[in-house]
Amino acid sequence: MALEVKSLTKEYTRGRKIFRAVNHVSFTVCRGDFVNIVGRSGSGKSTLINMLACLLTPTEGSIEIDGLNVGDLQDKAASAYRNSKIGYISQGQSTLASLNVLDNVRVPFYLSKREGSPEKEARFLLERTGISHLADTYPKHLSGGEVKRIAIARALINQPDYVIADEPTSDLDVRTAAEIMKLFKEIAETGTAVVMVTHDLEALEYGNRTFVMEEGRLTERTIDGSLVG
Ligand SMILES: Nc1ncnc2c1ncn2[C@@H]1O[C@H](COP(=O)(O)OP(=O)(O)OP(=O)(O)O)[C@@H](O)[C@H]1O
Numbered sequence: 001m002a003l004e005v006k007s008l009t010k011e012y013t014r015g016r017k018i019f020r021a022v023n024h025v026s027f028t029v030c031r032g033d034f035v036n037i038v039g040r041s042g043s044g045k046s047t048l049i050n051m052l053a054c055l056l057t058p059t060e061g062s063i064e065i066d067g068l069n070v071g072d073l074q075d076k077a078a079s080a081y082r083n084s085k086i087g088y089i090s091q092g093q094s095t096l097a098s099l100n101v102l103d104n105v106r107v108p109f110y111l112s113k114r115e116g117s118p119e120k121e122a123r124f125l126l127e128r129t130g131i132s133h134l135a136d137t138y139p140k141h142l143s144g145g146e147v148k149r150i151a152i153a154r155a156l157i158n159q160p161d162y163v164i165a166d167e168p169t170s171d172l173d174v175r176t177a178a179e180i181m182k183l184f185k186e187i188a189e190t191g192t193a194v195v196m197v198t199h200d201l202e203a204l205e206y207g208n209r210t211f212v213m214e215e216g217r218l219t220e221r222t223i224d225g226s227l228v229g
Contacts (some may be wrong), residue, residue: 001066003029003052003162003193008061010047011144021047022060023216029209031161035195036204039213045197046091046166048213053088053164054078065162083111087155089165093147095139101126102135105153112158125153128178128183130176145171151178156187163187165196169203181206 008150010022021044029035039045050056054070063070065085073081082088091097095104105122107121126132129149139147148171155163163184168179177200184194185206204210210221 001031001161002064003195005052006064008048008051008063009059010044010051010056011059015143019032020216022051022058022128025216025218026061027142027211027218027220029162029193031191031193032188033193033195033209034185034207035193035209035211036207037195037213037218038199038201038204039209043213044216045213049166049195049197050162052162053086054082055088056099061192078088083108084158084202085161087158087160087163089151089155089168090165091166091170093151094143095147095150097139098105100136100138101131101142101150104150105157108158117160118157121157122153123157124160128179129153130179132141143171145173145176148172149176149180152178152183156183158160159192161192163194163196165194167199169198169200177203 004027008022008025009020011018012021025048037045046228047056051058054073058071070078070081096107101108103136105125109118123132123135126135129152131146131149134142134146139150148168152168155165169180172180181203184196188194211218212221222228
């Protein structure tokens with residue numbers, strides 16, 4: 001079971017010029033991996049993981065998840081696939097204002113049309129993300145970091161095979177960020193793959209692989225910073 005990226009490329013147009021935000025990127029992530037992607041602002045990290053999360057169509061290249069070429073999926077099929085297999089945490093904030101925290105976390109479960117109510121799982125995730133005391137509160141009364149933690153809990157409610165996260169700890173204090181990293185590490189140890197973009201160098205110690213993005217190119221590094229391969 002793996003996520004396999006081959007020669008993935010995304011071109012954008014700026015002015016009259018076409019440039020490659022992601023430039024022929026190839027790598028494989030196995031279940032159980034906890035991958036961190038670091039790199040300077042504008043290097044192409046979000047573009048890359050938005051393609052992995054089936055939110056952005058590549059210009060070139062392929063993404064195979066557990067043998068399925070997800071680039072071939074149409075919009076509706078891509079959403080259904082994402083909802084069942086991928087837990088996605090975006091850089092921006094995305095809550096439903098009319099639902100309280102508990103229900104915001106449960107939304108993907110209902111979208112997956114499964115039977116039952118994941119109240120126990122949702123409450124467990126609220127506990128692990130440190131917002132259980134806010135279960136009945138509505139998003140407009142929350143801080144940016146609390147809203148971020150709703151997004152993290154929500155991404156995990158369907159027990160996804162792959163967690164794809166864009167700077168999940170960006171609005172969090174050091175202690176809360178460490179708690180989230182511990183949670184991700186535990187999830188990876190149970191066989192979920194975590195692919196995370198971060199600017200937080202302390203997060204790197206929780207992962208088992210680190211990639212560096214530079215002007216659309218991705219390279220893997222060892223702990224001491226040297227190139228892999
Ligand atoms: N829709 C778009 N149209 C044109 N250019 C874009 C578009 N989205 C992103 N870009 C450009 O592509 C490049 C990569 O952007 P991306 O958001 O992937 O970078 P990033 O590494 O995630 O940056 P940051 O760390 O600041 O979030 C940037 O130069 C950006 O301006």
